[in-house]
Amino acid sequence: KSRAKMSAPGEKKVTFEDVAGLKEEKEELEEIVDFLKDPKKYVQVGARIPKGVLLEGPPGTGKTLLAKAVAGEAGVPFFTISGSDFVEMFVGVGASRVRDLFQDAKKNAPCIIFIDEIDAVARRRGSGLGGGHDEREQTLNQMLVEMDGFGVNEGIIVMAATNRKDILDPAILRPGRFDRDVIVGRPDVGGREEILKVHARNKPLGDDVDLKQIAQTTAGFTGADLENLLNEAAILAAKQNRMYIQQADIRHAFVKVGIGPEKKSRIVSEKE
Numbered sequence: 001k002s003r004a005k006m007s008a009p010g011e012k013k014v015t016f017e018d019v020a021g022l023k024e025e026k027e028e029l030e031e032i033v034d035f036l037k038d039p040k041k042y043v044q045v046g047a048r049i050p051k052g053v054l055l056e057g058p059p060g061t062g063k064t065l066l067a068k069a070v071a072g073e074a075g076v077p078f079f080t081i082s083g084s085d086f087v088e089m090f091v092g093v094g095a096s097r098v099r100d101l102f103q104d105a106k107k108n109a110p111c112i113i114f115i116d117e118i119d120a121v122a123r124r125r126g127s128g129l130g131g132g133h134d135e136r137e138q139t140l141n142q143m144l145v146e147m148d149g150f151g152v153n154e155g156i157i158v159m160a161a162t163n164r165k166d167i168l169d170p171a172i173l174r175p176g177r178f179d180r181d182v183i184v185g186r187p188d189v190g191g192r193e194e195i196l197k198v199h200a201r202n203k204p205l206g207d208d209v210d211l212k213q214i215a216q217t218t219a220g221f222t223g224a225d226l227e228n229l230l231n232e233a234a235i236l237a238a239k240q241n242r243m244y245i246q247q248a249d250i251r252h253a254f255v256k257v258g259i260g261p262e263k264k265s266r267i268v269s270e271k272e
C-alpha cells in the first residue's frame, strides 16, 4: 500500500562483495550492519545509533547497491521507494504513503528503508525550484514527523540517496534525522579495475583482455558506466557467436557507450 517495494525472501542477496572499491564507504557502514544484526546490544550499553544515513554522489556510483548490501550483510528486509513516487497530484497522497511506509517498516524491524532521489521530496522549502509545492511540503513534513517519531533504537535505519545535497532542506539534516553522511565518489583507477572484475565474474574473457588497461582508459566512468561497457562487449561477442569476450569487443563497446551525453558536454566545454 505504501508503494514501497520490499525485498523478496528468495531474492539473491547483495553483499559488500558485490560492491567493488568504495572501501571507506563500506567501513563507515559496518557499524550500521552490526547494529541491524543485534540492536539490543547497542540499547543495553546506552549507545545511540544514527537513524538516517545520507548517501551523496553522482548517478551510477553505487549508492543503491551500497544500501542493498547493508541490508544483505545484516540479513534484514529492505524497503525501497523513490522520492519521486511520493510526489503525486492529489494533496495528501504522498504523506499517507510515507505513513504507510514507516508502519510497514516498524512491523518488519530491524530493517532498512531506502529512499532514492530524496531531493524530489526534500528540496529546500521555498527555494524556487518547485517552491510552494504544498503536496511536496506535506510529504516532507510527514517524513520528518515519522523520523522523529520512531525510537532511536527501534531497529529502523533510513538510508537516502541524492546527487544534490546542496538543494536539500536543512531540516532533514538535523541531529536525529539524516545526521550521517557518506560521500560516494566516482571510482579511481584501482576502483574501476575492481568494478570491472566484479562485472566480469559471469562473463568469460579471452586471454587478450586486459582489465587493468581498460581501467586506465575509462577515467570519469561510474560503476554503472563500466557495467554497461562490459555488457555491450558481451552483446558484441554473442552477435558474432563467440562464447567469450575479446579486448576488441570492449574497444568497440567503448566507442558505442564511452562518450555519453554527459561526458560529451564536458569535453566540449573543456575545449572552450
Ligand code: ATP
Pocket (backbone or CB within 6 Å): 018, 019, 020, 021, 022, 058, 059, 060, 061, 062, 063, 064, 065, 066, 116, 161, 163, 195, 198, 222, 223, 224, 225, 227
Ligand atoms: P542513481 O543515483 O542513478 O540511482 P546509484 O548511485 O544508486 O545511482 P546504483 O544503482 O547503485 O547507482 O548503480 C547502478 C549499477 O552500477 C549497479 O547495479 C551496478 O551494476 C553498477 N555499479 C555501480 N557502482 C558499483 C560498484 N562500486 N561496484 C560494482 N558495481 C557497481
